[in-house]
Amino acid sequence: MLYALKDLVILDRFIQLVDNKEMIPKDEIRETILAVASEIFSRYGYQKTTMDDIARATGKGKSSIYYYFKNKEEIFREVVEKEVLVLKSKILVAINAQTDPREKLKAHILVRMKGLKNFLNLYNALKNDFLSHFEFCEQLRTRYDKEEIGIIKEILDAGVKNGEFQIDDTSVTAMVIVTAMKGLEIPLLIETNPDTHVEIRLDKLLDVFFYGILIR
Amino acid sequence: MLYALKDLVILDRFIQLVDNKEMIPKDEIRETILAVASEIFSRYGYQKTTMDDIARATGKGKSSIYYYFKNKEEIFREVVEKEVLVLKSKILVAINAQTDPREKLKAHILVRMKGLKNFLNLYNALKNDFLSHFEFCEQLRTRYDKEEIGIIKEILDAGVKNGEFQIDDTSVTAMVIVTAMKGLEIPLLIETNPDTHVEIRLDKLLDVFFYGILIR
């Protein structure tokens, strides 16, 4: 039992989303609407995005949108949740591709740091909005952070059992890693203009960060 | 030349501030006004703090305030700058009390993490204000972060020369340390209610963080 069963279900769902051939038509249109809405929400935030905007951008009438979604709030929540879901799934895929704990950790961090961009854009756009929507995002993140700490703890534990890592308290260490990643998000987001640069920078940073800031 | 001359001047200024016996009366009143204003700004932000509030809280008339300060903006800026100045000075004092690079670094981080509380309160109160004041704070911090990276780099370099640290690129490492500290600010601020707890937590975190997350 490497990762919780729940996570594997999410993973399946992700793969289904990526090669969306098996999607039934209704879901397909839902996904289209969500994609379009995500784009607009990320650009203008919650309030300045109107249902008419979403309808126009999808080339449909407003009532059609209401056929697929209960209300604006539902669209918003699904957009945010999907963003997190996709990232999490990508991370799980990347982890599963590696066997060595050290490589697993590295893959996790790389994918997470690069993949969070979309979510952070959305997050940023929400800052000028009603508190409740920002808070929804924040709560979702906090919940996700906890899961992420758990995932990383598993990797660390494996590494400790392996003899590769020597860590006193893997819970605290996992917590520190996640917190540090959050701290690195913003500067990375800012300097993300030339995409080629990022990878190098990030890689270098991670080397310094996780393979010994100070070596005794 | 351990730290820049400029820093030592700031250090002197700080010591002068702390045992404020040598202060000429005018400066003393200025400092009182600044202290009071800092309190109010931290609580209500920039806009909701009125000059009459500051005057009333200091027990003086409004024109007296204008005798000591050009305008509200000047008070605000001095409050913010002083907050940063005091923190920086405290850090320099703490560093100078240690000789071993490792202890210097530890002292730096401890003082900085614990001392930032006031500034963060101010920072937080400003979030509902005009962007310009928030940005002023942010710019000041960014500028200060750069200085801090420099200070830490010096410590790291000393440790490398010493043979105590083995670091490829001390600039990047210093940058990572500062960034990580910024990332840890918020969670620490939240859990800062019982003061005794913080110290223990922080210490444990730092041990994990800087004395080897992963040990080869």
Place this chain on the structure above:
DNA sequence: AATTGTACTAAAAACATAAAATGGTCGAAA
């Protein structure tokens, strides 16, 4: 000469209200 209180003004914030835009519904049509 340094400091403070009173009275004042121009600008900005807070408020109230009318006009426009928006979330959401309904029944008909495709």
Place this chain on the structure above:
DNA sequence: TTTCGACCATTTTATGTTTTTAGTACAATT
């Protein structure tokens, strides 16, 4: 099953008015 146009209640915004506040001038006080 899905789309559409017309519609309503509510919210947002635009507007004009009143109140508050930053900053000044100057006499009074120390």
